[in-house]
Amino acid sequence: MNPPPVTAAPLDAGRQGHYAGGVTRLVAFAADVGASWGIFTLALAGLSFAINLVTGNQVNLGSRQVLALSGLVIWEFIYFAYQWSLAGKTIGMAVLGIRVVSKDGDAITPRQAVIRTITLPLSFLFFGLGFLGILLNRDRHAWHDRLAGTVVVYSWDARAARLRWLAKQEPTTPV
Amino acid sequence: MADRAVSPLPGASRMEQLVESIAERVVNLVLDAIDINAIVGQVDMDALLAKVDIDAIVSKVDVDSLIDRVDVQKIIDRVDVDEIVNRVDVDQIVARVDVEAIIERVDVQSIIERVDIEQVIQRVDIDKLVEQTELGTIIAHSTSGVASEVLDVVRAQGVGLDDFVARWVNRILRRSSEDWSPGPPKLVNPPVPVPALPLEASA
Numbered sequence: 609m610n611p612p613p614v615t616a617a618p619l620d621a622g623r624q625g626h627y628a629g630g631v632t633r634l635v636a637f638a639a640d641v642g643a644s645w646g647i648f649t650l651a652l653a654g655l656s657f658a659i660n661l662v663t664g665n666q667v668n669l670g671s672r673q674v675l676a677l678s679g680l681v682i683w684e685f686i687y688f689a690y691q692w693s694l695a696g697k698t699i700g701m702a703v704l705g706i707r708v709v710s711k712d713g714d715a716i717t718p719r720q721a722v723i724r725t726i727t728l729p730l731s732f733l734f735f736g737l738g739f740l741g742i743l744l745n746r747d748r749h750a751w752h753d754r755l756a757g758t759v760v761v762y763s764w765d766a767r768a769a770r771l772r773w774l775a776k777q778e779p780t781t782p783v
Numbered sequence: 784m785a786d787r788a789v790s791p792l793p794g795a796s797r798m799e800q801l802v803e804s805i806a807e808r809v810v811n812l813v814l815d816a817i818d819i820n821a822i823v824g825q826v827d828m829d830a831l832l833a834k835v836d837i838d839a840i841v842s843k844v845d846v847d848s849l850i851d852r853v854d855v856q857k858i859i860d861r862v863d864v865d866e867i868v869n870r871v872d873v874d875q876i877v878a879r880v881d882v883e884a885i886i887e888r889v890d891v892q893s894i895i896e897r898v899d900i901e902q903v904i905q906r907v908d909i910d911k912l913v914e915q916t917e918l919g920t921i922i923a924h925s926t927s928g929v930a931s932e933v934l935d936v937v938r939a940q941g942v943g944l945d946d947f948v949a950r951w952v953n954r955i956l957r958r959s960s961e962d963w964s965p966g967p968p969k970l971v972n973p974p975v976p977v978p979a980l981p982l983e984a985s986a
Binding site for chain 2: 623626627628631632703704709713746747759761766771
């Protein structure tokens with residue numbers, strides 16, 4: 609069995625509205641985890657610094673694990689649920705050019721955004737078994753997608769990207 | 784002749800013949816002596832025609848039956864259209880046309896509604912247009928940047944890897960890529976707008 613070649617998608621391929629693949633979704637999720645953790649860490653450090661300034665006591669919120677973990681869980685919920693309900697995409701998804709929509713293609717509702725956020729950890733159970741559907745299912749549903757009635761699609765306009773690339777080329781002959 | 788047959792006088796028939804021959808001779812002599820053209824020349828034709836009721840005459844003519852009897856095609860065949868067109872001063876005609884008035888009478892909206900924009904766009908080679916015109920520079924100035932270029936590359940690579948993984952999964956599961964649904968129905972098969980009816984049909 610010859611392995612299929614790995615090639616970048618042609619820039620003129622119209623993929624908007626098509627189900628997003630596992631790699632793009634994984635990279636987007638990793639970017640979101642990095643972004644949310646980074647923001648949370650910075651916020652925690654900033655808050656500790658502000659408390660130190662106001663009270664004069666040396667406080668390290670990061671060392672209070674229960675408090676920090678609770679704050680992190682709440683923050684992650686806000687980070688994902690708010691962004692999904694607002695625009696159907698998180699920072700990482702925007703970078704990778706994907707977004708969440710209802711399974712029929714309509715915009716995601718705030719209720720769906722909340723359900724998707726709450727059920728997202730379920731897909732991590734059993735060594736990430738819930739994500740296997742992204743590779744195997746025809747509609748690329750993970751468990752949290754199925755529970756929230758959502759799908760992830762490409763929102764990246766490949767044609768516009770190709771036009772931008774063409775625009776950078778030197779004009780050849782006048783029309 | 785019947786009068787002659789019932790004439791009461793004897794020899795009357797011969798007399799009448801004689802009179803007729805004399806009259807005939809006299810008339811011929813008179814006609815020879817008269818210059819008809821001179822008489823006609825003295826007639827005021829304009830005054831004569833002014834007394835004629837042309838409308839009354841025309842109204843008595845059955846124009847439809849007259850036209851029915853005319854072989855129009857034969858007439859057209861005998862017309863040298865090229866010759867007529869060559870004699871027409873088109874510039875002069877156009878100069879007399881009030882284009883503004885014509886444009887004001889045109890319902891542009893109805894024309895636009897009858898144009899299949901999708902088909903027109905399909906015929907435009909966007910790539911060539913952007914490559915060869917200032918449009919490319921405009922797009923480049925308005926939308927390009929290092930960040931967007933990096934994003935385009937990252938996204939293209941991501942989609943390429945997605946396709947690669949999907950092809951492998953399809954091979955392992957012995958599934959055709961055509962079995963996969965491309966996306967949500969409203970996004971991959973949006974409802975086609977109903978084209979506007981032509982004016983004749985809607986009238």
